[in-house]
Amino acid sequence: MSKAFHTIGLIGKPHHPGTHKTLKRLHHWLTMQAYDVYVEERVAAEIGPQTKSVDLLQIGEYCDLAIVVGGDGNMLGAARVLARFDIGVIGVNRGNLGFLTDLPPDTFEEALGKVLQGEYETEHRFLLESEVHRHGEMKSSNTAVNEAVLHPGKIAHMIEFEVYIDDKFMYSQRADGMIVSTPTGSTAYSLSAGGAILTPNLEALILVPMFPHTLSCRPIVVDACSIIKLVVSPENGDALEVSCDGHVTLPVLPGDEIIVRRSKERLRLIHPKGYNYFHVLRNKLGWGSKLF
Amino acid sequence: MSKAFHTIGLIGKPHHPGTHKTLKRLHHWLTMQAYDVYVEERVAAEIGPQTKSVDLLQIGEYCDLAIVVGGDGNMLGAARVLARFDIGVIGVNRGNLGFLTDLPPDTFEEALGKVLQGEYETEHRFLLESEVHRHGEMKSSNTAVNEAVLHPGKIAHMIEFEVYIDDKFMYSQRADGMIVSTPTGSTAYSLSAGGAILTPNLEALILVPMFPHTLSCRPIVVDACSIIKLVVSPENGDALEVSCDGHVTLPVLPGDEIIVRRSKERLRLIHPKGYNYFHVLRNKLGWGSKLF
Amino acid sequence: MSKAFHTIGLIGKPHHPGTHKTLKRLHHWLTMQAYDVYVEERVAAEIGPQTKSVDLLQIGEYCDLAIVVGGDGNMLGAARVLARFDIGVIGVNRGNLGFLTDLPPDTFEEALGKVLQGEYETEHRFLLESEVHRHGEMKSSNTAVNEAVLHPGKIAHMIEFEVYIDDKFMYSQRADGMIVSTPTGSTAYSLSAGGAILTPNLEALILVPMFPHTLSCRPIVVDACSIIKLVVSPENGDALEVSCDGHVTLPVLPGDEIIVRRSKERLRLIHPKGYNYFHVLRNKLGWGSKLF
């Protein structure tokens, strides 16, 4: 049978026993089948001396499939980098079914074997680009798979900002912060903050104010091609931040403008054939199974 | 100046003094400008003996613009019928700014004058088609501008049903009912039930369970081209209903399947130039104005 | 060992195989121990010809302990009647742990044996009294263990009413209805409607509007000795209802006043020693167990 992928990158959480075990098993299993296997440098040493150790960017350049072992958090980190390359990404979870990591760690061979032979489904998940502008100049930017969050450095400190959609003023807000989430992120932080769930294929963003003072404020869903602009009040006393996926942080000063928009890059997420988003959702959220 | 519209239909709430006054003033003002004016039969008699009285379907056939005087409820009633015709629809509110009725009742002449000369914006709002199927046969169907609601005949009686999106099982639900709403309806009943707001141009639907037993259930936003199927448990003791815009009711029996999908018809909603959806939203929901 | 109870009433869901089996086993087990056992008439025939069949009121008069087999719904029905008598009530659940029925159906002997020897905890749960007043006259009244709900006969029909607390005007409301719940009911319908949880010993009521038009309306917790008055707008077109525990229904007309207050009666709920309300809560709502 012809191979759907040829060069495979392995990525995982460093210094984590469960991940280590699965990576080692994956490395052996793939090498036995004559795949060209590269391993991300932070875990390469754990696997053995002959391992081809590369960094994440090189995996993006050399490989046509990246396998991420770990939780959704590890997938997010890899995805922010790999989305700009022509590479498929699949996740092996570390024990609990994840939204992005759907291969089981102990029995991945059967499902992954089929994927490698071409029996897979592809989903394209769009990313967000966040930019901080000061006095008309872009000061910093970064990408997010899940969400961009404007918030004060300190919790429980109200901030004031205005929100514009495609340069149309939407509202001013006094709140602890503001979440702009992709459909992928709609089951993460945005959901804890009261957001609605957006199915992964939806070309939309959800804006969720965090603890807004105006009780009538509700999450609002806008077209993914909208340009979201948050203008921080010059009156805010303290420093603020834009946080991307809860990992990368952009500093924000009073008076800054934050632009959030759909990135041109899309994550090419690979699932075993028969993948069912709603199955994962029911499983993660404890929703009801079939009645009859 | 050339006319953007030629034949105009007037629609309004019967036996309502404020509406009556505005309709009379509209009729006079339009006739003076030599527009061909038809009046919906339920209000025609109130306006005068020479009025050209027609029914709603005839307004759809004869006119290129319908003016609805009243609240959003009156607009919904007219829109469900007029969406299938090649006609623009504009609303004069009865005192409070509405989401669909944005011309002021006492000073409509200036704004409407410009609209009639072509200075207007057009929005296309999609409708929903709801069908009740029993033993493989379609028993009844109707359209909705805002939402279709599955609910028991009686309040506070839990019902059980399964939800499928494009024939994929999403979840089973024990709840007081289920709302499937358009973006237009997302600021109406769906919002009271905890739904997110969908901007009018979004091609999406929001599904909001009513008082679900499973506390982890949240509103879910799906692509507008999705086929929503609700399968009512055969165990439900009582009769149920599907309600369209809170007005038209389709009877449902235990075991029935309800299909809700985007209708092929779209309402052509006319707004004065410079119309701003967010302005209406802020006004209706008491949201914050500009800070600085 | 001395007996803590002497005359025991058995109550359960009629025509339900699981309940039937447990009732029979209970009847045999108690009779063997020389307890004087009465059985509620709707299930007495199922148990056998020599059974002492009585109605619920007689159980209240004759017995010092009632054992209810079934779900929380069966307990509510029995509790509304038995609260006015000097009797303890304990529940055997029909398979799932209930908030009010905490003895396991298949292994009740050990726990119940200890209860009968005096090793038990007593909780007093207060009830609500609902009255419908018309033109100054009380038209009907009933009690509720969980909640009183004002609602229209038909779902998704907005109603208008004013709310007074101890004759102080609180607010007017346009909503689908209004829930007034006890702490016992705070984990039932009120919770689905967005209410907070009130621990059982709290002398407080929670008022939860159902799908309120005013988005800033929130559940409000008031002292249990407050008199709640709901004044239905004379403008409401249709008939309404007050529903007690979702079972008993009082008819309401436009203009009526509904008074809801704490009843003088309290349910004496018996639990095995070591009963932990939070254990039930975690179990029913899927909350997190101990971390470390």
Added chain:
Amino acid sequence: MSKAFHTIGLIGKPHHPGTHKTLKRLHHWLTMQAYDVYVEERVAAEIGPQTKSVDLLQIGEYCDLAIVVGGDGNMLGAARVLARFDIGVIGVNRGNLGFLTDLPPDTFEEALGKVLQGEYETEHRFLLESEVHRHGEMKSSNTAVNEAVLHPGKIAHMIEFEVYIDDKFMYSQRADGMIVSTPTGSTAYSLSAGGAILTPNLEALILVPMFPHTLSCRPIVVDACSIIKLVVSPENGDALEVSCDGHVTLPVLPGDEIIVRRSKERLRLIHPKGYNYFHVLRNKLGWGSKLF
């Protein structure tokens, strides 16, 4: 007419033009009536050279009434200190009606005149005592009028902790933090976080998790005499804080225990006769006025 109060302390926001104007007018008006007036040192210089300048503790010792000019935030700061003294406290708002500051700034004379003659209502609002314990030792403590909040130093960083009520384990939580609020605080931060409103006289606390991972978690109301214990997971990587009324901060380390309980002190809040809590609530939250 006999005087209800004799020695009056004036408190207000320093360097604030509106507050300054009201304080000056108050000082003159009270001195003219021969009241013994002390002024808090941070605003005394603004009022004039002959002013009797004292600190907040001295106001507590010398005065039988304190008048706080400003917003609810200024009242909170004064109340945390004054609650331990035998003194009544009344608030003059700075323009917007506050929950705690209900005298109008421009026409305070009439209402305040009556209060000074004894026509007033007294409310006792309880405070919270928060303590941080480490290895069995109390490290720090403080009081709060509104709420105690456990949170990470940084926003959007999940923390893990266990919650005990009267030493009974309630649940473990992964969340951005936890709010423990008094009835007074139930209309402040707790409300933005989704909490229910507790009327001021209620002897209860509300616990509101902030952005909990477990979607079924809901605000929970417990008796005010409960001892709340939050045990921070030793696994939490970072430093945390307990914030009292958003002003005073207690440092928290992984493994610490936070005890929150009702303080023995109560704020004696003075209102003009006829004060109506629901009136303030409707006004602040935009709730519906009388219908008919």
